[in-house]
Amino acid sequence: MTNLRILIERLRGMFFKGKMERDLEDEIRAHLEMQTEENERQGMSPQEARRAALRQFGGVEQVKESYREQRGLPLVELTLRDLRYAGRVLLKNPGFTTVVVLTLSLGIGINTAIFSVVNGVLFRPLAYQDPEGIVTLWQRNTQTGSEREPVSPANFLDYRNRNRVFEQVSALRPYGLDYTGGGEPETFHAWLVTAGFFDILGAKALHGRTFLPEEYEAGRGQVVVLGHGLWQRRFGADPGIVGQKLILDGKPHVVVGIMPPEFHYLNKRGIIAPFVLNEEESKRRGATYLNVLARLKPEITLAQAQSEMDGVAMQLAQEYPQTNREMGAAVVPLSEQMLGSVRPALLILLGAVAFILLIACANVANLMLARTSVRRREFAVRAALGASRSRLVRQLLTESLALALLGCAGGIVLAVWSVGAILSISPASLPRVEQIGIDGRMLLFALGLSILTAIVFGLAPALKFSSPNLGEAVKEGVGCRGAGVIRQRLRSFLVVAEFALALILLIGAGLLIRSFARLLQVDPGFRADNALTLQVHVYDQYPSPPQQAAFFEQSLERITSLPGVEAAGAASAPPFIGEGSIEIESDFTIEGKEAPAPDQAPTAYHTVVTSGYFSALGIKLVEGRFFDKFDHAGGAPVALINETMARRYFAGENPVGKKIVVRRLTKPVAREIVGVVGDVRHLGLDSDPRPEIFLHHQQVPFGSMTFIVRTRDDPQGSMSAVKNEVWAVNRNLPFYSAATMNQLVSESLKEKRFSLFLLGSFAVIALILAGVGIYGVVSFTTSQRTHEIGIRVALGAQSRDILKMVIGEALLFSLMGVAAGLAGAFILTRLLKSLLFGITPTDPLTFAVIPSLLVFVALVASYLPARRATKVDPTTALRFE
Amino acid sequence: MSPLKKEVLPGTLNLMVLKTLASLGPLHGYGIARRIEQTSGNLLQLNQGTIYPALLHLEQSGWIKSAWGVTENNRRAKYYSITRRGRKRLAAEEENWRRTSEIMVRFLKQSEGNT
Numbered sequence: 003m004t005n006l007r008i009l010i011e012r013l014r015g016m017f018f019k020g021k022m023e024r025d026l027e028d029e030i031r032a033h034l035e036m037q038t039e040e041n042e043r044q045g046m047s048p049q050e051a052r053r054a055a056l057r058q059f060g061g062v063e064q065v066k067e068s069y070r071e072q073r074g075l076p077l078v079e080l081t082l083r084d085l086r087y088a089g090r091v092l093l094k095n096p097g098f099t100t101v102v103v104l105t106l107s108l109g110i111g112i113n114t115a116i117f118s119v120v121n122g123v124l125f126r127p128l129a130y131q132d133p134e135g136i137v138t139l140w141q142r143n144t145q146t147g148s149e150r151e152p153v154s155p156a157n158f159l160d161y162r163n164r165n166r167v168f169e170q171v172s173a174l175r176p177y178g179l180d181y182t183g184g185g186e187p188e189t190f191h192a193w194l195v196t197a198g199f200f201d202i203l204g205a206k207a208l209h210g211r212t213f214l215p216e217e218y219e220a221g222r223g224q225v226v227v228l229g230h231g232l233w234q235r236r237f238g239a240d241p242g243i244v245g246q247k248l249i250l251d252g253k254p255h256v257v258v259g260i261m262p263p264e265f266h267y268l269n270k271r272g273i274i275a276p277f278v279l280n281e282e283e284s285k286r287r288g289a290t291y292l293n294v295l296a297r298l299k300p301e302i303t304l305a306q307a308q309s310e311m312d313g314v315a316m317q318l319a320q321e322y323p324q325t326n327r328e329m330g331a332a333v334v335p336l337s338e339q340m341l342g343s344v345r346p347a348l349l350i351l352l353g354a355v356a357f358i359l360l361i362a363c364a365n366v367a368n369l370m371l372a373r374t375s376v377r378r379r380e381f382a383v384r385a386a387l388g389a390s391r392s393r394l395v396r397q398l399l400t401e402s403l404a405l406a407l408l409g410c411a412g413g414i415v416l417a418v419w420s421v422g423a424i425l426s427i428s429p430a431s432l433p434r435v436e437q438i439g440i441d442g443r444m445l446l447f448a449l450g451l452s453i454l455t456a457i458v459f460g461l462a463p464a465l466k467f468s469s470p471n472l473g474e475a476v477k478e479g480v481g482c483r484g485a486g487v488i489r490q491r492l493r494s495f496l497v498v499a500e501f502a503l504a505l506i507l508l509i510g511a512g513l514l515i516r517s518f519a520r521l522l523q524v525d526p527g528f529r530a531d532n533a534l535t536l537q538v539h540v541y542d543q544y545p546s547p548p549q550q551a552a553f554f555e556q557s558l559e560r561i562t563s564l565p566g567v568e569a570a571g572a573a574s575a576p577p578f579i580g581e582g583s584i585e586i587e588s589d590f591t592i593e594g595k596e597a598p599a600p601d602q603a604p605t606a607y608h609t610v611v612t613s614g615y616f617s618a619l620g621i622k623l624v625e626g627r628f629f630d631k632f633d634h635a636g637g638a639p640v641a642l643i644n645e646t647m648a649r650r651y652f653a654g655e656n657p658v659g660k661k662i663v664v665r666r667l668t669k670p671v672a673r674e675i676v677g678v679v680g681d682v683r684h685l686g687l688d689s690d691p692r693p694e695i696f697l698h699h700q701q702v703p704f705g706s707m708t709f710i711v712r713t714r715d716d717p718q719g720s721m722s723a724v725k726n727e728v729w730a731v732n733r734n735l736p737f738y739s740a741a742t743m744n745q746l747v748s749e750s751l752k753e754k755r756f757s758l759f760l761l762g763s764f765a766v767i768a769l770i771l772a773g774v775g776i777y778g779v780v781s782f783t784t785s786q787r788t789h790e791i792g793i794r795v796a797l798g799a800q801s802r803d804i805l806k807m808v809i810g811e812a813l814l815f816s817l818m819g820v821a822a823g824l825a826g827a828f829i830l831t832r833l834l835k836s837l838l839f840g841i842t843p844t845d846p847l848t849f850a851v852i853p854s855l856l857v858f859v860a861l862v863a864s865y866l867p868a869r870r871a872t873k874v875d876p877t878t879a880l881r882f883e
Numbered sequence: 884m885s886p887l888k889k890e891v892l893p894g895t896l897n898l899m900v901l902k903t904l905a906s907l908g909p910l911h912g913y914g915i916a917r918r919i920e921q922t923s924g925n926l927l928q929l930n931q932g933t934i935y936p937a938l939l940h941l942e943q944s945g946w947i948k949s950a951w952g953v954t955e956n957n958r959r960a961k962y963y964s965i966t967r968r969g970r971k972r973l974a975a976e977e978e979n980w981r982r983t984s985e986i987m988v989r990f991l992k993q994s995e996g997n998t
Contacts, residue, residue, distance in 0.1 A: 004944050011943035025961070026935065032960045033913040033931065039956070040917075060930025072936045072943075 015073035026069055034059060084400035091401060095373070099405070101774055102369050106409025106456075108767055109362025110448040111416025114440060116355040116760075118417070119424055120348045122438035124341055129264035131204025137307065138339045139171070139294040142315075142330035150332055150339075153294045154325070155279055156287035157318060161331065164314045167299055167307040170198035174267075174293040175277055178539055178582065179226075180736045181236075183249040187736035189539070190232065190250070191582075193267060194277035202297040203267075210244035210259030217258075218276045226250065226275045227259045229268025236272075250275075251542055263436055266340065270430070287325040295336070308333045340433050346836050347757045353833075354510065354764045357503045359448060361768055363455040364496040364503075365775045370402070370459040371493055372782040395461060402460035406453040413448065414440075427759060429752035490783070494815060497772075497779050501819020502826060504765075504772035505856050509827040511765035512848040513834055513841065514758040520840035521754065526747070527682035527691065528577060529620030532568075533743035534711040534721060536728070537582050543732055547703035548635070553731060554612060554699060554707060560727040562614070566714050567724075571615030572699070572707040575607070577684045578746040582738045584706050588666035590695065592651065606647055606693040607684075608664055610704040615696075616679060618710040619743075624648075626658040626677030633676075634700045641673040645681045647693035664695060668702045686750045688839045710743075717742045757837055772819075772856070773863045780812050781867035792876045801872035808871050812864030813857070820853045896937050898980065901973040904947060904965040911952075911960040912938060938963060946972050 015022060034055050041051035056062070070076075092099040127133050139161055140150040153161065153173070162171040173196045178189040197218040205212070207227065217225050226248065228237070237243045247254040255275065261268050268274065298307055311331040318326045334342075381394055417440055428435050544550045554572050561570040575583040586608045613629040615621075624645055633640050641662060648657045661672040681691035699707070709728075713720045721740060728735060784791070791804060831843040841848075896919075903918045904910060910918070915938075916931040923929075941947045946969035952962040965973070 007945050008940075008943045015943075028959065029912055029935065029961050030932070032911070032954075032958055033916075035958065036911075036913045036954070036956075036960075037931070058931050060932040062932065065930075065932035065935055068933075068936045069939060072939045 012073065012075050016075055016079065019074065022073060023070075026066065030059075030062060030065070080396075081400065084397055085404060087397065088401040088404045092404065098369060098373055099408075101778070102366055102405050102456075103408045103412060105362045105365045105369075105771060105774070106406060106452045107412025107416050108771070109359045110410055110413025110445070110452055111420060112764070112767070113355045113359045113448045114413060114417035114445045115420035115424060116351055117444035118421055118441035119428075119435075119438055120352050121441050121444070123432060123434050124345060124348055126434070128337055128340070129266075130336075133337060134335070135298045135300075136202060136336040137168075137296050137298060137304070138334050138336055139296055139311065140332040140334060141290055142332045143328055144330055145328040150334065152290045153292045154287050154290045155283050155292060156285055156322075157290075157326070157329070158292050158294055159279070159284060160318055161294065161311070161314060164317065165307075165310055167302045167310045168296040169299050170202050171294060171296040172196045172199040172202055173277065173279075174199065174295060175291065176271065176293070176582075177275075178738050179250040179255075179273060179275065180252070180539075180542065180734075181248060181250055182252070182734055182736070187734055188236075189736040189738040190273045191271040191738075192226075192273045192275055193271050194275050196277045196279065199274075199295065202295050203265075205261065205265055207259030208262040209241045210257070212259055213276050218278065220278045220280070222276075224253060224255050225258045226255045226273050227261060228257055229261055229265065229272045229274070230263040231269065232272025233260050264434075266433060269433070269436070287322055296333075304333060304335065344432055344753075346833070347753070350510070350833060350837070351757065351760050351764075354507055354761055357507050358764055358768055358771070359451065361500050361503050361771045361775075363451060364500045365771050365778075366405075366452065366455050367459040368493050368496045368500075368775055369778050370456060371496075372778060374398075374460060398460050399457060402456035403453065405460075406449070406456045409452055409456075410445075410449045413452075414445065417445065424760065427752075427756055429756050430749065431753055432756070493779050493782075497775050497815045498819040498822065500772045500775045501816050501856060501860070502823035504768040505820055505823025505853060506827045506830055507761070507765040507768040508852045508856065509823075509831060509848055510834055511758075511762045512852045513831060513838055513843065513845055514754075514761055516841050516845055516848055517837070517839040518751075518754060518758050521687045521751065524683065524687045526577065526687060527621060527680050528743075529712075530743040530747045532713050532715070532717050533619065534713065534717045534724060534740070535576065535579060535708050535743055535746065536711070536724065536740045537579065537706075537708040537738040538728070538735055539582075539706045539738055540732075540735065541705040543735060544705065547705075550705045551635070551700050551703040557709070557728050557731050558612060558614060560730060561709065561711055561724055564720065564723055564727060566720050567711055568714055569614055569618040569712045570709065571612045571618040572709045573612070573615045574610040574699075574704045574707055575684075576609075576615075576619065576708050576710055577682045578686070578743070578750055579708050579739070580685070582706070583708055584704075586666055588664060590662050590664045593661040593663065593672050604651055604693075606643075606695045608666060608695050608697060610699045610702050610707070611696050612699050612707075615710060618712045619682075620712070621682060622680040624678040624680055625656070626675070628677060628679070629696075629698050633698045637701070639671050639673040639701055640676045640698060642677045642679055642696040643675055644679050644691065644694040644696075646691045647695065648678045650693055662695070664697070668697070673697070687747070717744075754837070754839075769856070769859060773859045776812055776815060776860050777863040777867065779815070780808060780864040781870070783811070784808055784867045784871040787871075788874055791871050791874050795874060796876040804872045804874075805865075805868045808868035809861060809864050812860050812868075816857050816860030820856055823856075824849065824853060896934065897941060898973070898976045900934060900937060900941060900963075901946060901965060901969055901976070904963060905970060905973055909952070909962040909964040911954065911962050913960070915963065941969070944972075945969075 034052075037055035037058055038048075038051045041054050042048060046054060059065070128136070130136060139153060141153050141157065142149055143151050155173070158171075158173045162168075165171070175194040177192045177194045179192045181188050181190050197213075197215060200212040208230065210227075212227055213225060216222055228243070233239060233243070241260070243257050244259060245256065247256055249255075261274075298304070311333055315326070315329060315331040319329060385391070385394060421438060421440060425435050425438060540550055540553055544553050558570050558572065561567060575585050587605055588608055589605045592604075611629070613631065613633070616623070616628050625648070626642075629640065629642065641664070643657060643662075651657075652660065657675045657678060660675050662675060663670050663672050679696070682694075683689050683691060684694075709724070711717070711720065711724050725737065725740070728737075791799075794804065827849070828844060835843050899919050899922075900915055903915050903922075907914075907918065912934060913931070916929065916934050919934075920927065920929055920931075938947070938949075942949055942963075945966060947963050947965055949961050949963045951959060954960050
């Protein structure tokens with residue numbers, strides 16, 4: 003209590019210093035006067051009385067000083083004084099201060115930002131109960147080498163019923179629920195889930211509840227759970243929606259709950275409904291479209307689960323050789339499934355920013371060293387005048403801390419800004435970005451490292467003054483340079499290290515830029531500009547195949563007649579439309595060729611298209627003809643194939659006129675190949691074309707199609723007109739997705755662009771820092787060598803010689819750095835392999851251009867101080883100091 | 884100065900100031916210093932100035948308070964007076980000292996008895 007009171011009073015004392023000082027003055031004066039009077043009364047002379055009074059009082063100044071110590075907070079006041087002095091010193095060297103503070107801000111800010119992102123995405127545990135026990139199950143196709151294929155319904159049931167390692171197994175089916183009755187019709191991207199889904203995750207609803215066991219039974223499942231995002235976007239975040247009915251697929255469904263935002267299954271799909279597998283669907287073994295989730299029993303390891311599932315898959319392969327001969331089963335932890343694909347890129351970015359932090363620290367160390375060398379004389383003089391070593395250390399410490407704190411403040415601002423910026427450019431495939439915040443631990447770490455750097459290198463000279471030969475130090479300021487050799491070496495080493503690190507970063511960024519450029523040059527096989535894509539699923543509205551075909555013909559006729567539309571068509575699975583479109587890979591046989599064994603039957607992707615599809619997408623004809631108006635339901639069965647298919651299965655012969663039989667989708671009738679069309683990179687610019695068969699939608703109607711509309715001008719402008727034409731045919735039809743083809747292509751590149759942009763920015767920062775570093779060192783050494791240069795000039799050295807000397811030194815540093823960096827890059831760029839396209843990790847062009855760039859920067863950075871050196875006037879230089 | 888004069892024991896100055904103010908009422912720094920010198924029968928070697936940091940400490944602790952006033956000779960001076968908290972503190976300190984000295988006296992007596 004009393005201590006607190008004293009503290010408060012002392013604080014007051016700090017602020018009312020002036021008044022209290024005057025009061026004390028008055029008090030002491032009165033005291034001395036009274037004592038003097040008393041002494042005079044006792045018979046002393048006035049002078050004698052005054053002297054005696056002073057003697058009795060004791061030392062006036064000592065009393066004042068100890069009074070002051072009692073009055074305020076001496077430690078704080080001293081620190082404030084040091085800070086004020088530090089501020090003055092730092093302001094006197096604005097260039098130095100700015101560079102150090104900015105360097106620290108960059109190092110701290112970027113590291114904190116990237117670590118926050120990486121931590122939020124990769125390291126933070128999943129927001130589910132005991133997340134280590136949650137796994138996903140996949141079919142492994144040993145024939146195609148595909149490691150994680152979705153699971154077919156019949157296989158899912160067998161996985162669930164035959165294993166002894168999982169507590170629960172649940173299947174998720176991606177689905178679309180058509181929402182009508184609230185403005186524009188919309189398809190909600192949905193998950194249908196079987197019983198156990200919420201239990202496996204241990205997930206609870208934010209409002210309301212999840213499904214009851216009986217709601218997974220047939221006929222009872224008219225309930226849905228909303229995701230947080232959809233709830234906010236479409237229902238105004240109103241908790242009152244729980245208990246209300248929504249019209250979905252034409253039937254009322256009760257909203258029973260709303261999931262919290264961290265429930266990642268509902269980030270991209272908005273709604274969950276119970277999944278009831280009917281008799282027919284339960285028997286499907288060849289069609290693989292289910293995601294399967296399971297929870298390990300306690301004490302069961304991943305390896306045990308995998309070997310159990312290997313056994314189950316083996317049984318199924320024997321029992322159902324037709325579909326399962328080549329099917330293994332894979333057990334993949336949920337975290338690996340969610341994060342495995344983004345991990346390499348994120349870890350590389352994390353490594354890159356660690357490089358930046360190192361470069362920043364090296365830079366600060368360098369600048370501090372250079373400057374404290376300049377101030378050695380000042381400190382030597384102060385020490386000689388009686389400043390204690392601890393006083394000097396305190397002063398330097400305060401300066402270093404002030405710099406580090408300023409840098410930290412800048413770093414925090416930068417970190418907050420860059421986390422926002424990073425998230426705004428983050429690709430959709432980057433999971434869990436919703437809850438990323440600044441990571442305090444990383445901030446502390448980066449701050450600690452910078453303070454440490456600032457202090458260690460800022461303090462080094464102060465420690466020297468413990469040595470008794472102050473005289474040496476004072477003299478050293480006056481042109482005697484011998485003792486500075488070690489510091490000089492340390493600085494050179496730091497610059498070389500900076501260059502090496504910067505080179506590695508730049509080469510990494512260079513490789514990404516090169517692959518990205520390669521990727522952009524790739525011909526996708528179609529024209530992405532001025533094309534709209536609109537996906538619809540019409541099974542509910544038009545149950546019969548002829549109705550479906552009629553709907554698409556009718557809609558396309560209306561769309562084609564729109565002004566501004568050049569061509570329009572539709573396909574079941576156009577390129578770049580992964581989500582929602584139905585990819586069918588199946589075997590086929592070629593008539594007149596010997597039928598291969600069932601497991602060696604060739605496979606191809608089957609796409610159902612309208613006649614206008616190829617011209618709408620700009621796919622070229624290689625051979626034969628496109629579909630035309632005579633290829634209708636009553637016409638002869640026809641098919642088109644692509645170049646890859648022609649090359650692979652009709653090597654050396656003309657496929658046009660040959661007949662093939664496809665078994666999926668349709669009756670196995672022989673279809674004449676009427677043409678060969680150009681290859682398309684279906685899954686992305688970096689994907690290889692695959693064998694494809696195209697069937698005409700009038701002969702093989704299909705209810706899930708994507709319209710492709712080629713427009714004359716900006717396609718976005720025609721979007722609503724196109725939608726209206728479709729709605730003119732059917733008012734209640736929602737679009738599952740609608741985007742321009744360019745948006746889809748750009749979205750497919752977003753992940754690559756993301757890593758490219760970040761690594762590129764880091765490399766540029768590293769380059770700048772390295773440039774600043776070499777500039778700092780060269781200008782410092784030249785200023786130290788003014789005397790020497792003066793002598794050289796006096797002895798007849800030309801300015802060319804001086805330039806050569808100074809730049810030559812910088813060149814040596816940078817070449818050493820480049821050599822070390824090249825060695826490092828050869829080893830480290832291998833890690834980039836998964837991010838590259840079309841070039842090797844040791845791409846010769848990159849490895850040649852980047853080092854030259856770095857050497858060029860070194861030349862420029864050293865040219866400025868070198869030119870200053872040539873301007874040295876020998877007489878001034880010799881008088882200097 | 885007589886060699887017998889004692890330095891002020893640490894901590895005792897506070898007690899002396901409090902006791903002085905408790906028995907004499909409001910007093911200025913000079914008055915307190917004089918009083919302490921007189922009471923100690925000039926056995927104490929006191930640098931009068933040292934009472935000022937002590938007064939500040941007592942005031943910060945809330946045991947005394949101060950106000951500017953005028954002396955009988957019409958001189959402006961700061962008068963210190965003891966607070967209620969100060970009296971409590973004084974009582975506790977007095978008790979403490981009595982016990983300490985009692986113990987010391989007893990201890991010394993017993994030691995004499997043994998020799």
